[in-house]
Each structure stands twice: as structure tokens, then as C-alpha cells.
Amino acid sequence: MKISKSCYAITGLSAETPWAVNSGFVVGDYSTLIIDTGSNYLSAQTIFGYSTGINQDNKCLVVNTEPHFDHIGGNSFFRERGIDIFAHPGIRRTQEIFNQNKEEFNRTIQNSVRQAANEAEAFFYNTILANPNKSAIQGDIISLGGIEAKIFETPGHTPFNISIFIEPDCVLYCGDCVVSEYLPNLEAGDQQDWINWLQAIDTIVSLDPVTIVPGHGRIIAGKRSIKVELERMRSILNTAIKDSKAPTL
Numbered sequence: 001m002k003i004s005k006s007c008y009a010i011t012g013l014s015a016e017t018p019w020a021v022n023s024g025f026v027v028g029d030y031s032t033l034i035i036d037t038g039s040n041y042l043s044a045q046t047i048f049g050y051s052t053g054i055n056q057d058n059k060c061l062v063v064n065t066e067p068h069f070d071h072i073g074g075n076s077f078f079r080e081r082g083i084d085i086f087a088h089p090g091i092r093r094t095q096e097i098f099n100q101n102k103e104e105f106n107r108t109i110q111n112s113v114r115q116a117a118n119e120a121e122a123f124f125y126n127t128i129l130a131n132p133n134k135s136a137i138q139g140d141i142i143s144l145g146g147i148e149a150k151i152f153e154t155p156g157h158t159p160f161n162i163s164i165f166i167e168p169d170c171v172l173y174c175g176d177c178v179v180s181e182y183l184p185n186l187e188a189g190d191q192q193d194w195i196n197w198l199q200a201i202d203t204i205v206s207l208d209p210v211t212i213v214p215g216h217g218r219i220i221a222g223k224r225s226i227k228v229e230l231e232r233m234r235s236i237l238n239t240a241i242k243d244s245k246a247p248t249l
């Protein structure tokens, strides 16, 4: 869906129950920047189809907000086409970890017949690991023609999370630094990561966005809704820091 003059969001892509994952794209005069590639090759096809429907002659670029596979799983679709993928250099994964992730995914299939049939292979059809080939760190700017994407490091969920701010439209794509309604996933980090995460939320407040496309859950539109969601995130993080325990453990 279109969320501002130049920005679009693709919500509800397949992930792991009960999670759906989001993607989005920003259309400039000569380039279109896709933010995150979904969990698998099939999601990437969908994202590519939507994003190339507008300014069809634009050069396509991709940025990953973090290293988890629900955000980078579709990368190979884009690299196969010679499309550059930007990300924090720390997000590189190995094929071994990716294979483990696929096996874990299969184990979450509740129906034993489906699990025995290894239906994760259908989910991960044609999906292979492809790491980003370009760096995106704090202060970097990706020019799209008439509009720029500014990169902010917003660590916490992982040490390598980045957010992409489209200043003229006041739109922030922040990956899992903010999730709406879901409990945020704190399990990948420890107390220090969660303290860093609080600072990342301060960074978001300082940018003063009007619309946030979170990594998961509905789009957060309007300053009042953003304030409520950021306070919810802060409260969960503060409790976790105090108890030294992620809320889901």
C-alpha cells in the first residue's frame, strides 16, 4: 500500500506463526529502494512485482535492516538479477546457520504428517542464502533521484539493526527495532543490547516520524500512535533490563 508521496509498505508477508513480516519500498526518479526481502524466494518475487510496478524503468536497490532470515530470506532472488543489497557489514550469515534455520522451521510444523513430508521445503522453495554486497552504516545516504534514504544504526534487537528514514515524507522503516502489537523479540540479545535498544528508540523519537513501517505488525501511523507504541516498547525493555530476562523466556 502507498503510505506517502514516495513510500510504500508491503505488510503481512509469510513468516513463522504467529508472525507475519513486513517489507516496503521507496520510489525515486531513477531508483527504487526495497527495504527487506521477506522470509523466502516467493516473498521476494511478490516484493519485486509490486516495487517494479511504479516507475518501471527505475534501477532497483535493496537494503536489509538486520540479519534474521525473515528479513533476508529473499535476498538471492535479487542478487541473481545483479541487484545490489545494502546492509550493516555485521549481518553476514553462513549457509550452515541457514540450513539449521530451515530445520528448526520444519520442526515448528505441528501436523506430524506435514512435518514428516518436510513441508518447510515448500516454504523455502528455491531459497538460498545470499549475503548483502554493499555496506550501509550510520550517516550513509542512498540517493534515489529527488529523494534520499538516510541510514541510522538502531541496534538492540541485534547489534546490526539499521533503520531507513525518508525525511521529506517523515517515513521510517525500522525493521524489528519496533514491532507493533507483537511482543518484541529480545531473545537475540542481553541486558547491554536492551540498553542500546532504548537508545535506538531515542534516535527514532529524535527523527520525529509521522509513519513507521515496523518489522512486524500493522503500520504505525500518526504521532499519537507512534508515541503509544514506543512507550510500550520502552516499558517492555525496561522490565527486561530490570529482571535480566526477555519477556518471552
Ligand SMILES: [Zn+2]
Binding pocket: 021, 068, 070, 071, 176, 215, 216
Ligand atoms: Zn523479524
